[in-house]
Amino acid sequence: MKIGITCYPTYGGSGVVATELGLELARRDHEVHFISYSQPIRLTGSESNIHYHEVEVSRYPLFEYPPYDLALATRMAEVSQLYELDLLHVHYAIPHSVSALLAKQMLAATPPRRKLPFVTTLHGTDITLVGLDRSYLPITRFSIEQSDGVTAISQYLRERTLKVFDIKNHIEVITNFVNCDDYFRNPEWQAQRREYAADGERILVHLSNFRPVKRMTDVIEIFDRVHKKIPSKLMLIGDGPDRSQAEWLAVQKGIHEHVLFLGKQDRVQEKLAFSDVMLLPSELESFGLAALEAMACEVVPIATRVGGIPEVVEHGVTGYLADVGDVEAMSRYAIDLLGDESRLRAMGKQARAGARARFCTSKIIPLYEEFYRRVLAQSS
Numbered sequence: 001m002k003i004g005i006t007c008y009p010t011y012g013g014s015g016v017v018a019t020e021l022g023l024e025l026a027r028r029d030h031e032v033h034f035i036s037y038s039q040p041i042r043l044t045g046s047e048s049n050i051h052y053h054e055v056e057v058s059r060y061p062l063f064e065y066p067p068y069d070l071a072l073a074t075r076m077a078e079v080s081q082l083y084e085l086d087l088l089h090v091h092y093a094i095p096h097s098v099s100a101l102l103a104k105q106m107l108a109a110t111p112p113r114r115k116l117p118f119v120t121t122l123h124g125t126d127i128t129l130v131g132l133d134r135s136y137l138p139i140t141r142f143s144i145e146q147s148d149g150v151t152a153i154s155q156y157l158r159e160r161t162l163k164v165f166d167i168k169n170h171i172e173v174i175t176n177f178v179n180c181d182d183y184f185r186n187p188e189w190q191a192q193r194r195e196y197a198a199d200g201e202r203i204l205v206h207l208s209n210f211r212p213v214k215r216m217t218d219v220i221e222i223f224d225r226v227h228k229k230i231p232s233k234l235m236l237i238g239d240g241p242d243r244s245q246a247e248w249l250a251v252q253k254g255i256h257e258h259v260l261f262l263g264k265q266d267r268v269q270e271k272l273a274f275s276d277v278m279l280l281p282s283e284l285e286s287f288g289l290a291a292l293e294a295m296a297c298e299v300v301p302i303a304t305r306v307g308g309i310p311e312v313v314e315h316g317v318t319g320y321l322a323d324v325g326d327v328e329a330m331s332r333y334a335i336d337l338l339g340d341e342s343r344l345r346a347m348g349k350q351a352r353a354g355a356r357a358r359f360c361t362s363k364i365i366p367l368y369e370e371f372y373r374r375v376l377a378q379s380s
């Protein structure tokens with residue numbers, strides 16, 4: 001198949017999922033065309049079967065708000081025509097599915113009148129936060145209804161979308177995935193551990209875009225309690241608006257030198273491979289891709305019992321779950337586990353087994369291929 005993929009190309013779960021999906025489809029001999037305003041971060045530009053088409057947005061003085069969604073629609077139509085794409089797959093409803101709908105209508109109305117079905121994958125904040133903003137809600141609902149296929153990354157998100165948006169269109173759950181051959185405790189990457197922690201110190205890790213929904217101050221609060229009992233370091237991977245708040249709190253608590261801000265990293269698996277526990281105390285996660293990536297690397301997630309996380313992490317088996325804001329419980333789980341080497345390693349192995357059993361690329365990518373075939377059959 002020839003598939004066009006559009007996503008937010010910067011750091012963030014939906015862009016990561018879209019890019020990894022494109023890479024996996026290309027490995028399975030599909031021709032993949034990324035259409036976005038910059039090259040997705042996990043692409044090098046030299047992968048075979050992958051093409052990247054940049055969307056240029058004109059900036060006239062009149063345009064206080066440059067119309068990216070229109071430029072994107074135009075580019076989607078051009079690329080689809082030129083490379084004879086079979087379908088478009090957009091990740092994150094706003095504004096991508098609206099642009100895809102426009103592109104589809106342009107091609108249908110202009111000779112040689114090509115059909116261009118499009119699939120929308122809902123990731124979370126496009127529904128739970130942005131879509132609920134009154135100014136976006138009607139158009140988000142409309143573009144979901146008009147999609148030729150809709151997928152959600154967890155059962156939770158599917159149900160939430162059906163309920164809040166009163167959607168009639170079918171929503172297929174195709175969960176997020178991890179490449180278990182690339183995300184593992186690779187002994188070659190273990191050597192790096194020394195750069196971050198002394199022998200005998202544990203490593204806790206947090207990976208996100210540091211937005212308010214991630215509750216960065218809870219991450220610091222938990223680490224502060226753990227650090228008082230267990231010699232340890234906290235690695236913070238990513239960046240975003242709440243970074244300075246986290247830095248300030250770490251300074252206030254006198255643990256700043258033990259909190260390592262690594263910034264945005266391209267190959268997070270190389271850091272996860274020598275971490276012990278992942279902290280994910282989010283207010284809401286419709287899936288929690290970071291927890292899954294950690295599990296594949298035998299890093300035990302300690303997360304909140306919200307959204308789709310319980311579909312990924314089995315409490316007491318592949319990780320621990322607590323209520324939002326319950327930093328006491330989350331630190332207790334971490335302290336107990338980090339203080340017991342054999343339990344820590346055993347649970348790490350269970351976490352990887354949980355990831356392998358349900359979320360490996362080998363299980364999930366064929367579901368997307370099958371879904372594309374169904375969409376194409378229905379719209380031919």
Ligand code: GMT
Pocket residue numbers: 011012013014015017092123124125128153176209211213284285286287288289290
């Ligand atoms: O977590 C974010 O704020 C980023 C956001 C995104 O779309 O980039 O993440 C959402 O999509 C991820 C990939 O499907 C999910 O793993 C995250 O759980 C989801 N975030 C939220 O629901 C808050």
